Amino acid sequence: MSKPILSAHFESRKPSAVRLAQMKYEERKVKPEAVINVGIGNVSLPTNPAMQKRMFNLAAAESPFNKGVVRYSTTAGTIECQNAFKNILECEGFDTSKLHVQVTDGGSAGMELLLVGVCGPAGTGEKPLMMIDPAYTNYISFAERIGRKTVTVKRHLEENGKFTLPEIDKIEDVIKANNPGALLVIPYDNPTGQYYDYHTMSDLARLCVKYNMWMISDEAYRELYYEDGKELVSIWGLTDNMVPGIEGRRISIETASKVWNACGLRIGAVITDSPEFNNRSVAEYTANLCANVIGQYIFGALAHETKAEIMGWCGEIKAYYKEQITMVYNGLKEHEPGLIVSSPDASIYTVIDVRNVVKPGFDSIEFVLYCAGEGAVHIDGVETTLLVAPMKGFYDIKPGEANPGSTQFRISFVETPDNLAKIPELFVKLLRQYEIKR
Numbered sequence: 001m002s003k004p005i006l007s008a009h010f011e012s013r014k015p016s017a018v019r020l021a022q023m024k025y026e027e028r029k030v031k032p033e034a035v036i037n038v039g040i041g042n043v044s045l046p047t048n049p050a051m052q053k054r055m056f057n058l059a060a061a062e063s064p065f066n067k068g069v070v071r072y073s074t075t076a077g078t079i080e081c082q083n084a085f086k087n088i089l090e091c092e093g094f095d096t097s098k099l100h101v102q103v104t105d106g107g108s109a110g111m112e113l114l115l116v117g118v119c120g121p122a123g124t125g126e127k128p129l130m131m132i133d134p135a136y137t138n139y140i141s142f143a144e145r146i147g148r149k150t151v152t153v154k155r156h157l158e159e160n161g162k163f164t165l166p167e168i169d170k171i172e173d174v175i176k177a178n179n180p181g182a183l184l185v186i187p188y189d190n191p192t193g194q195y196y197d198y199h200t201m202s203d204l205a206r207l208c209v210k211y212n213m214w215m216i217s218d219e220a221y222r223e224l225y226y227e228d229g230k231e232l233v234s235i236w237g238l239t240d241n242m243v244p245g246i247e248g249r250r251i252s253i254e255t256a257s258k259v260w261n262a263c264g265l266r267i268g269a270v271i272t273d274s275p276e277f278n279n280r281s282v283a284e285y286t287a288n289l290c291a292n293v294i295g296q297y298i299f300g301a302l303a304h305e306t307k308a309e310i311m312g313w314c315g316e317i318k319a320y321y322k323e324q325i326t327m328v329y330n331g332l333k334e335h336e337p338g339l340i341v342s343s344p345d346a347s348i349y350t351v352i353d354v355r356n357v358v359k360p361g362f363d364s365i366e367f368v369l370y371c372a373g374e375g376a377v378h379i380d381g382v383e384t385t386l387l388v389a390p391m392k393g394f395y396d397i398k399p400g401e402a403n404p405g406s407t408q409f410r411i412s413f414v415e416t417p418d419n420l421a422k423i424p425e426l427f428v429k430l431l432r433q434y435e436i437k438r
């Protein structure tokens with residue numbers, strides 16, 4: 001008997017680069033004693049105390065769920081949850097008086113929604129989303145899912161660990177050739193850890209105004225920057241006074257996942273200063289009905305936190321990650337000086353490039369599958385393997401082009417400090433083991 005036929009899209013799908021190692025490891029029949037998973041940004045820290053209070057007391061008298069009833073909210077989300085996102089921005093010094101907040105099921109749902117909102121018709125190459133490679137792989141995946149196109153300008157990882165942007169005129173050439181509908185920036189970058197200052201953001205914003213594009217800023221890691229003397233940067237700090245014409249074309253993607261340590265809560269937001277975009281976006285999202293209402297209630301606790309409480313929390317999280325990232329960065333360089341490790345300036349990620357220490361023909365995906373499927377070394381007497389994300393999936397590469405991600409990996413600083421401290425030795429030992437076997 002014949003089987004029903006899958007769509008061509010489903011037939012072509014492969015696991016996301018951030019989930020690849022975990023899925024392969026789950027198939028492994030004989031597993032080592034320990035595994036350290038830094039392939040995905042699945043934060044292991046406890047969430048904010050105000051959110052915890054609500055999470056642990058859903059039956060409290062003041063809770064809307066105290067009678068066991070869980071109803072839809074409005075499509076745009078509860079006012080309280082919207083205000084939580086606004087309160088964070090206000091505490092950070094930004095004017096929210098003209099901002100519209102739409103709550104979504106995580107930042108991921110927001111990404112997909114904005115692609116529908118700023119790109120050309122499905123199945124065409126019109127008005128693609130313009131990204132800066134390497135870019136967060138889910139934007140590429142969502143664009144493919146809904147039939148929208150992407151176009152990129154490419155950064156290069158220098159020997160000193162710094163990612164360099166092309167000159168503005170080179171970026172402008174790509175815009176002229178492709179007529180994108182929007183430019184995506186990630187000021188505290190995933191996957192590279194690069195930090196974009198206001199000078200860079202302003203230069204990119206001027207291009208958006210000049211070529212009538214939306215400017216989208218993914219601000220999942222907005223509070224996480226580590227270099228002394230730097231300032232908190234946001235698309236909401238770009239005003240008409242700095243870049244005439246930028247107001248009314250700004251959109252940000254927000255999430256409870258990272259700074260607020262609530263990945264599984266699945267609460268995010270699309271924020272814009274364009275009433276028209278917001279109205280159409282909410283209309284589109286009515287098919288989803290609403291975001292997770294229990295998650296909205298828990299995150300909504302932040303609407304009532306003071307500036308001192310918000311900024312104090314962000315400062316603690318920032319200090320924690322700075323210590324962990326610096327420790328791993330120094331450890332990697334100590335165990336294998338030939339590694340190129342991206343400068344730990346922002347977010348919770350670092351890119352490792354092994355191009356100087358491996359034999360020709362190295363493939364990052366094959367190494368990841370080896371570590372997940374059979375590789376293991378002894379660390380402190382315990383048989384251990386490591387799960388990381390291959391960077392090949394973070395580059396939007398045309399067929400036949402060389403992929404810089406072939407020798408690069410992203411690691412996420414989401415494990416316990418004890419496990420993070422093991423990563424340098426573990427990564428280098430597994431790399432040498434793999435190189436001997438291939």
